[in-house]
Amino acid sequence: MNSVRGHLPADDWIGAPLQDLDTPALLLDRSASDYNLQRMAEFFRGRGCQLRPHFKNHKCVTLARRQLDAGSAVGITCAKLGEAEVLADGGVGDVLIANQVVGSRKMARLAELARRIDLKVAVDDIRQAEAISQAAAATGATVGVLVEVDIGSARCGVAPGEPALELARRILPLAGLRFDGLQAYEGHAVYVNDPAQRERLVRQAFDQALQTRRLVEASGIEVRILSGGSSSTHQFTGTIEGVTEVQAGSYATMDWRYAEMLPDFKVALSVLARVISKRPGVAVLDVGLKGAGCEFGLPRIKDHPQAQIPSFVSEEHSIVCNAPDWKIGQAVELLPSHACTTCNLHRQIVVHEDRRVVDVWPIEGSGKLA
Numbered sequence: 001m002n003s004v005r006g007h008l009p010a011d012d013w014i015g016a017p018l019q020d021l022d023t024p025a026l027l028l029d030r031s032a033s034d035y036n037l038q039r040m041a042e043f044f045r046g047r048g049c050q051l052r053p054h055f056k057n058h059k060c061v062t063l064a065r066r067q068l069d070a071g072s073a074v075g076i077t078c079a080k081l082g083e084a085e086v087l088a089d090g091g092v093g094d095v096l097i098a099n100q101v102v103g104s105r106k107m108a109r110l111a112e113l114a115r116r117i118d119l120k121v122a123v124d125d126i127r128q129a130e131a132i133s134q135a136a137a138a139t140g141a142t143v144g145v146l147v148e149v150d151i152g153s154a155r156c157g158v159a160p161g162e163p164a165l166e167l168a169r170r171i172l173p174l175a176g177l178r179f180d181g182l183q184a185y186e187g188h189a190v191y192v193n194d195p196a197q198r199e200r201l202v203r204q205a206f207d208q209a210l211q212t213r214r215l216v217e218a219s220g221i222e223v224r225i226l227s228g229g230s231s232s233t234h235q236f237t238g239t240i241e242g243v244t245e246v247q248a249g250s251y252a253t254m255d256w257r258y259a260e261m262l263p264d265f266k267v268a269l270s271v272l273a274r275v276i277s278k279r280p281g282v283a284v285l286d287v288g289l290k291g292a293g294c295e296f297g298l299p300r301i302k303d304h305p306q307a308q309i310p311s312f313v314s315e316e317h318s319i320v321c322n323a324p325d326w327k328i329g330q331a332v333e334l335l336p337s338h339a340c341t342t343c344n345l346h347r348q349i350v351v352h353e354d355r356r357v358v359d360v361w362p363i364e365g366s367g368k369l370a
Helices: 032-046 061-069 083-090 103-114 126-141 162-171 195-218 231-237 256-261 339-344
Strands: 025-030 075-079 093-096 119-124 141-150 177-184 225-228 267-279 282-285 317-321 330-335 348-353 356-362
Touching: 025 032, 032 061, 032 231, 032 348, 061 075, 061 083, 061 356, 075 083, 083 093, 083 103, 103 141, 119 126, 126 141, 126 177, 126 282, 141 162, 141 195, 141 225, 141 267, 162 177, 162 195, 162 348, 177 195, 195 225, 231 256, 267 339, 282 330
Parallel strands: 025 348, 075 093, 093 119, 119 141, 141 177, 177 225
Antiparallel strands: 025 267, 267 282, 267 330, 282 317, 348 356
16 A cells, blocks of 8 residues: 555545645646646747756656657756656666755765766856866766756856866866757746746847857767756757756646746645635635745635735735635645745645545655755
8 A cells, every 4th residue: 555654545545636735735636647747848848949848846756757758858957966866766667857966975875876876966166066077987877967057047157158167178178078069048938927028038048059159069068968958948048059958847737826827737736725614805824935935926715806916924824815705624726836935845746636636646746955
């Protein structure tokens, strides 16, 4: 019998109606998610650019494998070394850690992981590369390296052009490393609501990445990979010649914030809560900051647009104004504004169709901060 950490055996939930579940519970509409997976895979089918779905969105190995099985994918992206380890444990053999990894203990883990799978990691400083090289060479491992180029996000990344080329040149002779190419993330464009403005920002940003690619290749260094992008920019980034991978993630679950920018995809993720207190026009639900991400806006109530959560500051509760005539104990679904942090707060996803449980998937990557 399958079991999920600290919860009822999964088999005991199969077939149960959603209203019978204990709350709070993280829900995934399987039909909606599958629709999204197929739609994204179809967009990339036959293109020179392929998908590398981002694990940080849901952190669930089962869902990552479904993304790969949908097609048009070359591997999985993740944000943390711990996420890469659970992906490897789950049988995923090609993983890009799209962040910098530092620290001596992490170097040992990274080198060991690279002996098991095709592992790639982003760097933006030669000291990062040298540390990885030392650990990899000591264990006989090979780690693929992408030089991250800052194309406007102002987070990580070396400057485009000559600084990126210089870093690539210094990486080439390092033992245990394989220079695979470049990474560039147009994060400053991801949440721009207007599609035309979003496309303009994406193309301006990737002009810098493409110029850098041409410069590196002109020096005689092969650039096999130029990886970047997101769900909300895939339709632009994925059509730019010279970009080889798009790291889309949120399309698998779709919070309401992403749905505003991708109306052709379906919201699949929600949090089931329950009314625990009631007075005229106001209801209190049994979920708060510990159960739903709210970085990009307050949670919304599914199927009840008039009901509003005016603030979301309590750990355990949500106060709903303009509430319908709900009864104490009634189940209600919240739509979070940020699926990634919501999934990180839970240890399992209850998968449903036609409002009945069809499966329970562990979220193996939740809490993997390192």
